[in-house]
Amino acid sequence: MKSLGQNHIGYQVSGLGNHVFFGIDPKNNHPFETPFYQATAEEVDAALAKSKEAFEVYRLISIEKRVQFLKAISEKLKANKELLIQWFCAESGLPQDRAEVEFARSCFQFEYYAKAVETGYALEIKIDSADPDRKPNPKPSLTKLNIPVGPVVVFGASNFPFAYSTLGGDVASALAAGCPVIVKAHAMHPHTSSVSAQLILDVAKEQQLPDGILCHLLAEDFTVGQHLVQDPRVKAVGFTGSIGGGMALQKLINERKEPISLYAEMGSSNPIAVTKSALEKRASEIAKQISASVLLNAGQFCTSPGLLFIEETANFNNFKEELIQAFSQSELQCMLHPGISKRYFERVKEHAALVDVIYAGKHEGNFIQPTLAETNAAHFVNNPQIQEEIFGSYLTIVRCSDEAELRKCLDLLAGQLTTSLYAESEEDATRFLPVLTAKSGRIIFNGVPTGVEVSFAQQHGGPFPSSLNAYFTSVGWDAIKRFQRPVTFQNFSEDFSSKRVNFNENVSFLHFLNGKYQ
């Protein structure tokens, strides 16, 4: 691909700067050979200008064309699967099976968000019919629907080179909303990201969509990101990463004259609580499920479980032994890049001062095995920093002597993306719901947090610090709403309003009539 190494300023490729960087094979820390040109201030500005211009065109094209674009992206990806997966594996160190799953998810997301637009769901169309006879004043007609906010900046995430980067949910949902996107590529998978951008741009060009509907900028330091989020032409930002990274972006955004929304999905330890009855009856099954979840792809998921609260039972030692067995027998897995493994080792070391390490995972280069630690409830209560996320496979068991202690621990949790509860179906699990709903955006019953279903009723986003705006989700149809705002048309005929968004007959409406919406 000729454009490799270059920035994409819409349909134009550009590498004007002197600052180059290289992708790295995390399995041996060797750099790949293609130099990637960090975008200059001039290139960033050119991308912003094109994005703004593209918005003026893209926001007015028909819903059908938007849907067609999203569906065609999925087709284009499928036709280039081999190339994409090759770079995905080479740059991330993730195995082929994971690449396949994430690839399928990315294709599905474009199709799925297309459907949210096509069915009218994303438009959230609401209609109040006029009542000219109402006293004392006639009631006007109101039609409310969502329109796109403007150019969106998306930061690629290192742990999902497809599904949270250039081919990811933020890009797909922003394009579905009708917004052009400027991607700040993650420096640790520049090949994957650049190839992805080129493919989307090829589709855009084939469909004669405006130049600037997608821009793709390369950078290994923070300057490009800072420039982007502080520019008045940018109207929303999507970010998936650490709490530190998200808060630094928010601080930059706070300096803007016009406030905009930063949709940041940040850190989460995804605590799992297990009741006494559940542990007594299903210790082995639970150990298997939890260890598989912790082990998965070296734990490099925002939903990887890091904390396990249990009520001690007679079979607790057996349960622990099963976890240790699973952890120690697991193969060493490569982490995403040297920066991630370095940070992992630092966090593991910090954490060792707070807890008892009962199985210290082996490691070699960027390859790791999971580590298992334990502590008791009293110690956890006095050292709440134990709950802070360690990105990578690492589980801390918090032993509680009874349910009261367990609840005390849960009460101390910071906001989480997820919480999980293992309980027997005959016990009243609802007793835990007040605390679990207060602490998280998704609650899993008798299951693990990894595996985020891309679905209608999904909520991926929880109370601070797991997210910056817990009303919104970064997965599922509602993700599109982050990049829209509603407009109400008053006194326009329904026919007139309909033409405005080129509704087709498949579009669903919510219609308020006779005191009910339907």
Next chain:
Amino acid sequence: MKSLGQNHIGYQVSGLGNHVFFGIDPKNNHPFETPFYQATAEEVDAALAKSKEAFEVYRLISIEKRVQFLKAISEKLKANKELLIQWFCAESGLPQDRAEVEFARSCFQFEYYAKAVETGYALEIKIDSADPDRKPNPKPSLTKLNIPVGPVVVFGASNFPFAYSTLGGDVASALAAGCPVIVKAHAMHPHTSSVSAQLILDVAKEQQLPDGILCHLLAEDFTVGQHLVQDPRVKAVGFTGSIGGGMALQKLINERKEPISLYAEMGSSNPIAVTKSALEKRASEIAKQISASVLLNAGQFCTSPGLLFIEETANFNNFKEELIQAFSQSELQCMLHPGISKRYFERVKEHAALVDVIYAGKHEGNFIQPTLAETNAAHFVNNPQIQEEIFGSYLTIVRCSDEAELRKCLDLLAGQLTTSLYAESEEDATRFLPVLTAKSGRIIFNGVPTGVEVSFAQQHGGPFPSSLNAYFTSVGWDAIKRFQRPVTFQNFSEDFSSKRVNFNENVSFLHFLNGKYQ
């Protein structure tokens, strides 16, 4: 009412401070006799503590009880209408007929938001059914619904002593969401606000709702507000007022460790555009509608029109003459308080340096007549600050020589709550929609912006600086969503999830089934 002058810390009244202030009759600038005790830091802290405690109870009560509470508030207000309206008129200088309309609206809002909860609309329940046979992995069941965020702070607005203060839409929608509220009363209608608070608290006590479900704090300076919005127990803030006021609050909120949403509805000039054909055919009708809108209650509405863009026609001078007639023949109207009239006179003076005043409204004390100014498009383009809001009756006509000039002016507008378009039904009014949707949250066809329907499909909130978060509305059912966040329950049986929120049979669901939501 014994509690008059005191703060309400839940069911307890308290006036520990030394700082007292007095309500003022704006018709003669005479203070009323009851001293109002500004809340001390200790009292603010006590309110926050009670609010947090109340949340833990209120968030878990049944939907039915929440609905019952809201409906009973409306009944209680109706039973105390006379007392409320007496203070409303005495403190605001607004006439009886306006008080009646605003009172009816406030009662309606409590009933209407109750209905949004009762029907399930506000819960936004979404269900994905499980598919245990899906390959490669079974699909889990997901049930998504909204839960309350926590204690909410609402700042009373001076221009709606009922409908945007203690009895207002922010309070009603936060209570409907399941959140306790701390009201920072507006210092210019402390009697109205205190009586309102006492009535809501009477209902809460009758219904054995938790102490702290409502707190009502008095203050005439910014210290109480600052304390409130920076406290970690507060999870959302509602504000209606000036751009300066909203931005100052946002700055304080930016200093918090945990970011929270400030739902600020700020300044708007609510521009009206009139096409050449419309002015040629309906000059007199349009002049009547616009002057009535500008004149209404001395223009003290967030939706009062301040800018009129017209294409000059042969009958333009007649049109202008009609406006001057209406303005000059109007009675002097009392502004809300001396601070408002002072600011109005300052703004009128500043503005006079930018435009040609063609009718200078008379004034006397806090009483004013509307002022009419004009300028041309070229001057407007070079001096875009002409568009900045003047709170109170004041209209600036911007003469455009053709449609191109008119569109150039519209392109320069900052974000607005509303824009209005007068056009003939036979001309293609859609040509203005791209710019009007880009600039505002509500577009009115052949009508004026005043009169905000409290309705299902309403959008009251537009691009910055008219609002701080244009996704949300402060009027209509969607206003409730500002004080909620969604939680998804995974693997819970539908029966189980249903019990959780005590659904009744009238609750509507969105159910995703066979690729369609229904």
